[in-house]
Each structure stands twice: as structure tokens, then as C-alpha cells.
Amino acid sequence: MKQSNTSVESPSRRAAHDASREGNRAERVNRIVQDLRVVFRTVQAHSRWVEKQCGVSGAQLWAMWELFASPGLKVSELSEALAIHRSTASNLLDKLESKTLIRRERGGPDQRVVRLYLTARGADLLARAPRPAQGALRHALFELPDSILLTLQTALDQLADAMAAPDTDAALHPLSEN
Numbered sequence: 353m354k355q356s357n358t359s360v361e362s363p364s365r366r367a368a369h370d371a372s373r374e375g376n377r378a379e380r381v382n383r384i385v386q387d388l389r390v391v392f393r394t395v396q397a398h399s400r401w402v403e404k405q406c407g408v409s410g411a412q413l414w415a416m417w418e419l420f421a422s423p424g425l426k427v428s429e430l431s432e433a434l435a436i437h438r439s440t441a442s443n444l445l446d447k448l449e450s451k452t453l454i455r456r457e458r459g460g461p462d463q464r465v466v467r468l469y470l471t472a473r474g475a476d477l478l479a480r481a482p483r484p485a486q487g488a489l490r491h492a493l494f495e496l497p498d499s500i501l502l503t504l505q506t507a508l509d510q511l512a513d514a515m516a517a518p519d520t521d522a523a524l525h526p527l528s529e530n
Contacts, residue, residue, distance in 0.1 A: 391489065398488040406481045408448070410488075411436075415444055416470060416478050417485035419454060424467040453477060 399410035406413065411434070418433045419425060425433070431441035445468065448454040453474035456466045470478065484491040493501065 395487065395489050402482055406477055407451070408453070408477070408481075412444055412448055412453075413478070413481055414486045414490075415441070415448065416453060416474055416481075419468050419470050420475065420478055423469050427466060427468065430468060448474070 395410070402408070402410045402413055408416070415430060415434060418430055422429075422433075427441055427445065428438055430445075431438045434441060436444075445454060445456070449456065451473075452471055455469050455471050457469065458464075458466055478485070493504075496504070
């Protein structure tokens, strides 16, 4: 009797194949977890290095850079530029103001509007500060092609959804801040 060319996979062979695929999947998941650790620790290490070099955190340095680039920003505009919550920006500014690196000015017809500026001391610190002032992660992301950024954004959105991340405000706090 002639055998058919159609191959039917035996249950034991299918189980071995599935286990191999699952093993590859587990390896891939472990690699992604490790890569995420590298990214987070690199951001944290960069911020510690920045703080050691100039006495401000990475997020504070980025805020100062934004004020240098656009003097007179409002807190809401700064928080938008830094992609952080307005209250987080206010706390960050309190620390910079206590070090006399920035100043807040009220002016114009609406005295409620506060404009933000670097002080001379802040401008001097920024001139000597390590680069990139916007942080290692942001700098690395800007180096990636748009196609990779889109893929990464889509994948991270799906990951956050899969985790059912309860802390939606987490997106509005810098990695480098406590």
C-alpha cells in the first residue's frame, strides 16, 4: 500500500513542537524583561550621573533646558513640554527655585499668570551641564526612525493595556524622579 505524501503530525511530535515554541516565547519574554530593566536602569543611572555632575536631577535639567529654549513658559506649558502632570512640574519647579536656578514672575494684566525663567545661576549651570539635557531615553528615542517609534508606541500601549495598569498617572511622572 502506497503512503500518502500528506504528513499527519503525531500528538507527541505536536507537543514537542508546541513546547519548543513555548520555550522560544519564554526566552523572548525574558529577553524583553531584561531589555526593559536595562532601559529603566540606564535612565536612572543617567539621572544619578547628571545629579552628581551638576546637583539637579535629569528631569530638573530637562525643565531648565525647556526654560532656556522658551523663556517665559507657564507651568502648564512646561508640564506639556516635559510630558508630566502639572503638579509634578510645580514640585520640580519648587526644588529648582529653592536652589535659585529659576524664578517665577507674575506680570501683565492677569496677575494669576506665572511665567518661568532661568536665573543667571541657572543659565550658568545649564551651560556646564552634561548633555543631552533632555535625558538619555528621550535622546535615544529621537534617534530611532519613525517606523520604529510607531511600532514601539503601539507595542507599549498594548503592553500597558495587557497589564491593566491601574496607575494611569504613572505616565505623567518622570522615571528619574523619586
